[in-house]
Amino acid sequence: MSTKLFTLALISALIVGLVGPAVMAADMKIGFMPMTLSNQYFQTMVEGAKKRASQLGVELSVQAPKSHSSVGAQLRIIENMITRGVDALCIVPASSTGLMSGLQKAQNAGIPVVNIDTQFSQKSIEGAGLNPIPYIGTDNYDGAKKAGNKALELLGGEGKVAILTGVPGQQNTRDRKNGFMDAVEGKLEIVATQTANWEVEEGYNVTQNILQANPDLGLIFASNDGMALGALRALKEAGKQDEIELIGYDAIPAALESVKAGGIDADVAQFPAEMGKGGVTMAYQMASGESIAVNHHRNTPTKLITQDNVDAMINYLENYSG
Amino acid sequence: MTKELTEYLPNDLLEKYGIYIGFLAVFVFFCFMSPNFLSQRNVFNIIVQSSVIAIIAIGETIVISTGGIDLSVGSVVALVSVALGLMLISPLPIFLAVAFSILLGTAVGLVNGLIISYGNMPSFIVTLGMMSIAKGAALMLNGGQPVASLPMGFDKIATTDIFGVPIFVVYVIVAYSIMFIILNKHKLGRYIYAIGDNEGAARLSGINVKKIRTTSFVFGGLFAGIGAVMLTARLNYATPLSGSGFELDAIAAAVIGGTALSGGKGSIVGTVVGALLLGTLKNGLTLMNVSSFFQQVIIGTVIILAVFVDKLRSQ
Numbered sequence: 047m048s049t050k051l052f053t054l055a056l057i058s059a060l061i062v063g064l065v066g067p068a069v070m071a072a073d074m075k076i077g078f079m080p081m082t083l084s085n086q087y088f089q090t091m092v093e094g095a096k097k098r099a100s101q102l103g104v105e106l107s108v109q110a111p112k113s114h115s116s117v118g119a120q121l122r123i124i125e126n127m128i129t130r131g132v133d134a135l136c137i138v139p140a141s142s143t144g145l146m147s148g149l150q151k152a153q154n155a156g157i158p159v160v161n162i163d164t165q166f167s168q169k170s171i172e173g174a175g176l177n178p179i180p181y182i183g184t185d186n187y188d189g190a191k192k193a194g195n196k197a198l199e200l201l202g203g204e205g206k207v208a209i210l211t212g213v214p215g216q217q218n219t220r221d222r223k224n225g226f227m228d229a230v231e232g233k234l235e236i237v238a239t240q241t242a243n244w245e246v247e248e249g250y251n252v253t254q255n256i257l258q259a260n261p262d263l264g265l266i267f268a269s270n271d272g273m274a275l276g277a278l279r280a281l282k283e284a285g286k287q288d289e290i291e292l293i294g295y296d297a298i299p300a301a302l303e304s305v306k307a308g309g310i311d312a313d314v315a316q317f318p319a320e321m322g323k324g325g326v327t328m329a330y331q332m333a334s335g336e337s338i339a340v341n342h343h344r345n346t347p348t349k350l351i352t353q354d355n356v357d358a359m360i361n362y363l364e365n366y367s368g
Numbered sequence: 369m370t371k372e373l374t375e376y377l378p379n380d381l382l383e384k385y386g387i388y389i390g391f392l393a394v395f396v397f398f399c400f401m402s403p404n405f406l407s408q409r410n411v412f413n414i415i416v417q418s419s420v421i422a423i424i425a426i427g428e429t430i431v432i433s434t435g436g437i438d439l440s441v442g443s444v445v446a447l448v449s450v451a452l453g454l455m456l457i458s459p460l461p462i463f464l465a466v467a468f469s470i471l472l473g474t475a476v477g478l479v480n481g482l483i484i485s486y487g488n489m490p491s492f493i494v495t496l497g498m499m500s501i502a503k504g505a506a507l508m509l510n511g512g513q514p515v516a517s518l519p520m521g522f523d524k525i526a527t528t529d530i531f532g533v534p535i536f537v538v539y540v541i542v543a544y545s546i547m548f549i550i551l552n553k554h555k556l557g558r559y560i561y562a563i564g565d566n567e568g569a570a571r572l573s574g575i576n577v578k579k580i581r582t583t584s585f586v587f588g589g590l591f592a593g594i595g596a597v598m599l600t601a602r603l604n605y606a607t608p609l610s611g612s613g614f615e616l617d618a619i620a621a622a623v624i625g626g627t628a629l630s631g632g633k634g635s636i637v638g639t640v641v642g643a644l645l646l647g648t649l650k651n652g653l654t655l656m657n658v659s660s661f662f663q664q665v666i667i668g669t670v671i672i673l674a675v676f677v678d679k680l681r682s683q
Contacts, residue, residue, distance in 0.1 A: 083660060083661065107657045108657075108659075108660075109654050109657075109660050110660050111660070112660070112664070113612075115607075115609040115612075116612075117603055117605065117607060117609075117610065118420075118599060118602075118603060118610060121602070121603060122417050122650065122651075122654075123654060125413050125417065126413070126650075126651050126654040126655055127654070129404050129407070129409065129410045129413060129651075129655060130402075130404050130654070130655050130657070131404055141514060141605065141607065143514060143516035143517070143605060144514055144516060144603055144605035144607060145603075145605075146604055146605070147523065147526075147527075147602065147603055147604050147605075167516070169517075170516055170517065173517055174604075213609065214511075214512040214513050214514070214608075214609075215512075215513055215514040215516075215607060215609075241512065
C-alpha cells in the first residue's frame with residue numbers, strides 16, 4: 047500500500063519539481079510551433095523568436111512534435127495552445143495542405159496566425175474558407191536555384207546528380223526540388239530523386255543505396271542539412287568524399303562546421319532566426335490589433351555558403367545558439 | 369454498491385482501482401497546475417485528442433489478451449487513410465468510402481490473423497512484416513503524396529456536436545460499450561482470455577483456438593480502420609505519414625490499463641483510462657508549457673510506473 051502511494055507521489059513530485067518553475071505570467075502569450083525541435087534549424091528559429099519575445103516583453107510558449115511529419119500532433123498542439131489562451135500563434139506546418147482544421151479552430155477562437163518557413167497552400171486556405179494568413183520565410187525555389195547553379199559550377203557543366211528531397215506534400219519539398227531541377231535541367235543528368243523526410247538517418251541510408259546504384263555519381267543535392275549530414279556519413283564510409291560533391295540547404299551550425307572542414311562543399315543558408323523574430327513581431331502586432339496587409343508575404347534572404355564565407359556565417363549564428 | 373465498497377479495505381481499493389486513482393491523481397494535479405485545464409471545453413479536447421488511440425487500443429487490448437501483439441495498426445491507419453482519401457476524391461459517396469475503408473482495415477487484420485493462426489507464426493514477426501507492407505502500400509497508393517481537398521461534408525464525421533458533446537466522445541462511448549458487452553457477456557470474451565491464459569488448456573477444453581486468435585486480429589484491423597477514418601476526418605486530410613507510432617501508443621494504453629503482455633488478463637475499461645491518461649498528460653503538460661522533449665520523458669516514466677504498480681498489485 048505505502049509503496050503504491052509512494053509511487054503516485056513520486057509521479058507528482060517528479061512533475062512538480064522539474065516543471066513547476068516554467069509557469070509564469072505575462073500580459074501577452076504567443077504560441078510558437080515549429081515543425082519539430084529535433085533539428086538545429088528550428089532550434090535557431092526558436093532562439094530568434096525567444097530573443098524578440100523578451101524584447102517585446104511577451105511570454106513565448108514553444109511546443110513541437112517529435113519528427114518532421116506529425117500533422118496530427120501539430121493539430122493537438124494548436125488545440126492545446128488555444129486552450130492555454132495564447133493571443134497569437136506562429137506555425138511552421140508539417141503539411142502545407144493538412145492543417146486546415148487547426149487553422150479553422152484558431153480562426154474560430156479569434157487567434158491570429160502567422161505562417162513561418164513552410165508555406166500553407168493558398169488553394170487549401172481558400173478552399174477551407176479561411177482568412178488569408180501572412181507568411182514569412184525563404185523563397186525556397188530561388189534558394190534551390192542557387193544550389194543548382196553552384197552544382198553546374200562544381201561539375202563544370204556535366205555529370206550525374208542525385209537529389210534528396212524532404213517530406214512529401216510540403217511546399218518546401220516541392221520548391222527546393224523544382225528550383226534545383228530547373229537550374230540544372232538539360233545540363234546535368236538527374237539519376238535519382240529520393241525522399242529522406244528531412245531526417246539525418248534516412249539521408250544516410252538513402253545515400254548508401256544511391257551510391258550502390260550509381261557508382262559514377264558526381265554530386266548530391268541534399269535539400270536540407272540533416273539529410274546532407276547523413277549523406278556525408280555515407281560518402282565518407284564509401285571513401286567517395288573527394289569524388290562526389292555535396293550541397294546542403296539551411297546552414298545549420300553542424301553543417302557549417304562541415305563546410306569549414308571541407309566535408310560539405312556548399313550550403314544554401316536560410317535565416318531561420320530572422321523568421322522567428324519576424325514571426326513573433328508580426329504575431330505581436332496582430333494580437334495588439336494592428337492591421338497587417340492581408341496577403342502579407344515577406345521573404346527572408348538566402349545566401350550561398352562555401353569555405354570562403356563560412357566563418358562569417360558561423361559568427362552570425364553564434365548569436366542564436368541556445 | 370455500498371455493501372461492496374465496505375467490504376474493501378483501502379488496500380484492496382487501491383489494488384483494484386490503481387489505474388483510476390492514478391488517473392485521478394494526474395487529473396487533479398493538472399487542475400492545480402494550469403488555470404486553463406479544468407473547463408468543459410478542455411476536458412472534451414482531451415477526450416477527442418485521445419479518441420483515435422482509444423479506439424485503436426480496443427483491438428490491441430483484445431489481441432494482447434490472447435497473448436499476441438499487433439504492431440501493424442499504425443501502418444494500417446496510414447494505408448486506410450490514403451485509400452479513404454483517394455476513394456473520397458474518386459468520387460465515391462462518403463458513406464461507401466467510409467464503409468470500404470473500415471472493411472480494408474478489417475481485411476488486413478484478417479490476413480494477419482490467418483497467417484498467424486494457420487501458419488503457426490509468431491504475431492510479433494507477422495505484424496512487424498505487415499507494418500512495413502501496409503506502410504509501403506500507403507506510400508505507393510498516391511506516390512507518397514497526401515490527399516487534400518477532401519469533399520465537403522466529410523469532416524462532419526469529426527466536427528459534429530451532439531447537444532454540445534463532440535461526436536468523437538460518442539464514438540468512444542459506443543465502441544467501448546459494445547465491446548464491453550461482447551467481452552464480458554459473450555463467450556467470445558471468455559475464450560479470448562482463456563487462450564491468453566493457457567492456450568493448451570483452452571484447446572483441450574474444446575475452444576477453436578485458431579478461429580478465436582484470427583478473430584482477435586480481425587478486431588485489431590477493424591478498430592485500426594475505424595481509427596483511420598476518425599483521424600482522416602479530424603485532419604480533413606489523408607497522408608501516408610499518419611499513424612506512425614500509433615501501435616506503441618495503443619500498446620501503452622492497454623498496458624497502462626492493466627492488460628498483461630503475457631496474455632490472459634485485460635480490461636477494456638482500463639484501456640480507455642490508459643488512453644485518456646496518455647492524452648491528459650500530453651494536454652496538461654502542453655498547457656503548463658513543459659518542453660516537448662521533457663514531456664516524452666514524463667510519459668515514458670508514467671508507463672513504466674503504471675506497469676510497476678500493476679506488478680505489485682498482482683503479487
